[in-house]
């Protein structure tokens with residue numbers, strides 16, 4: 001049985017990734033500080049007969065990451081796939097952005113991706129097996145709205161970390177790739193008490209050449225593709241319904 005380790009797998013895109021890999025026969029291990037949502041996911045997975053672990057961990061903390069990876073390896077086996085999905089955003093006007101806010105976002109998004117990748121890669125190498133790492137960046141690694149510097153910097157860092165790790169880990173049979181999603185609607189993929197039905201205007205839909213906003217399942221499918229694409233490493237896939245290739249002329 002193959003094992004998926006996914007950060008932030010209790011809700012949103014991570015929830016869809018966990019459920020999609022479970023359908024492919026993977027055991028699933030989730031690290032997420034949202035205990036209510038994590039326990040709900042654990043029940044959902046176990047009711048479906050999936051072997052699963054939930055660790056209420058903050059991925060910015062090295063000791064919590066180490067505990068999660070050790071527990072996963074002990075209870076399910078060494079991960080075959082790591083998806084670094086967890087991320088936070090704190091939009092603030094640049095002139096008011098406090099160093100603590102900047103560090104908090106970089107801490108979860110970039111440092112967390114580094115810590116989890118290193119801990120899982122060490123386990124993979126220790127067991128003499130290869131594997132696949134998929135990082136979730138964002139189209140905001142390449143383009144911005146005002147007041148999003150911490151988030152965009154963290155996502156740009158993830159894209160660079162992806163090709164760096166692909167080179168360092170290639171000799172161990174570990175491939176590392178990255179997905180940059182655009183607008184993904186997650187409001188119906190939250191903890192049940194917070195979940196709500198999404199509503200989009202025609203304007204929302206029509207700014208995407210594919211005519212719709214993205215879903216967490218779109219990202220989960222791309223993760224599966226990258227895990228199966230044995231000749232691909234160090235790459236970034238933009239997954240945004242074409243939004244970032246559309247020219248905008250003011251009339």
Ligand SMILES: NC(=O)c1ccc[n+]([C@@H]2O[C@H](COP(=O)([O-])OP(=O)(O)OC[C@H]3O[C@@H](n4cnc5c(N)ncnc54)[C@H](O)[C@@H]3O)[C@@H](O)[C@H]2O)c1
Nearest residue numbers: 008011012013032034058059085086087138181182183184
């Ligand atoms: N939703 C979008 O439009 C979109 C677009 C581009 C990129 N992304 C990226 O996709 C990823 C998932 O986003 P989402 O929209 O599903 O978010 P979400 O807020 O719906 O879910 C994120 C999950 O991560 C968990 N999390 C938060 N901090 C954590 C930490 N320190 N350690 C471990 N888990 C933590 C949360 O508890 C939550 O369960 C993020 O990296 C985000 O930046 C999202």
